Each structure stands twice: as structure tokens, then as C-alpha cells.
Amino acid sequence: MYWLLVLMTLSLFGIILLGLYFEIHPLPKDASAPQWFKSTVAINLLTLVGAQLGLLLLGIQDVMAIEPTTTQAVTGISLGQGLAMIGIGIPTAFATIGAGIALGPVGAAALAVIAEKPELLGRSLIFIGLAEGIAIYGLLVTILLYGKLG
Structure with missing residues (x-):
């Protein structure tokens, strides 16, 4: 192998x-x-x-x-538990990929707006935070699923 x-x-x-x-x-x-x-x-x-x-x-x-x-105690995890842990990590992976895809255009547009009108910094940070929140939601789902596994 x-x-x-x-x-x-x-x-x-x-x-x-x-x-x-x-x-x-x-x-x-x-x-x-x-x-x-x-x-x-x-x-x-x-x-x-x-x-x-x-x-x-x-x-x-x-x-x-x-x-x-x-005769001996099992010290590792079973195949089912291993697959469950992989499945638990998938929401975080997809959420961070989605956040990266969303953050690219939003961040570029925010930088362009801030360069022209600096007073719009607060609004642009809100939109960036919304795109960043996608990854946080994925992490939250993973933490909740991990709590159910234990």
C-alpha cells in the first residue's frame, strides 16, 4: 500500500x-x-x-x-466513527470554500468603493462580515455534530 x-x-x-x-x-x-x-x-x-x-x-x-x-482492549476508533468524523468535517470544508468564493468579489468591490468614497467603510465591512459568516456557520454545524457524536 x-x-x-x-x-x-x-x-x-x-x-x-x-x-x-x-x-x-x-x-x-x-x-x-x-x-x-x-x-x-x-x-x-x-x-x-x-x-x-x-x-x-x-x-x-x-x-x-x-x-x-x-483479549485486548481496542484503543482506536472504528471505521464507522472514522467515517462519521470525516462527515462531520465536510460542512466546515464546504462552508469555507463558499465563504472564499463569496469573499473574493465582495472584498474587491469593497476596496473599490472605499477607494472612491472612504465614508462607506462601515457598510463595506458589514458586507464582508456577512460573507465571512458563512464559514462561521459551517464551523458551528461541525461543532454541534461533533457534540452529537461523542
């Missing part, structure tokens, strides 16, 4: 190195992406997704193959 982790790591490093290459040597505005670029990105993404699926399938198989022992 470690070979899948190595494969995923190498695939991620490949994507990062490709991004750094194009950051140093950007394409001209009128040029399209070269063919080797498209195939390299496709191969890297397919490798990463395939390795993740393989790791998921082999990881679940390894967890399910372990036989419970009655």
Missing part, C-alpha cells in the same frame, strides 16, 4: 513542478497549450485519481480484514 502513497506523492510533485515551469516560462498570450502539456496533465491527474481509488479500496480491505480480538 505504500507504493500507492509514493505514486500519489510523485504525481503531485509532477503537477507542482509543471506549474512552476509554466510560472517561470509562461506561454505567449496568442499561443495555445502544447500537446505534451495536455497529455502530461491528463496522465498526472489519472495517476493521482487512480492511486487514490486504489488506496481507498486497499485501505478499506485492510481495515475490514483485521479480526477483532477479545
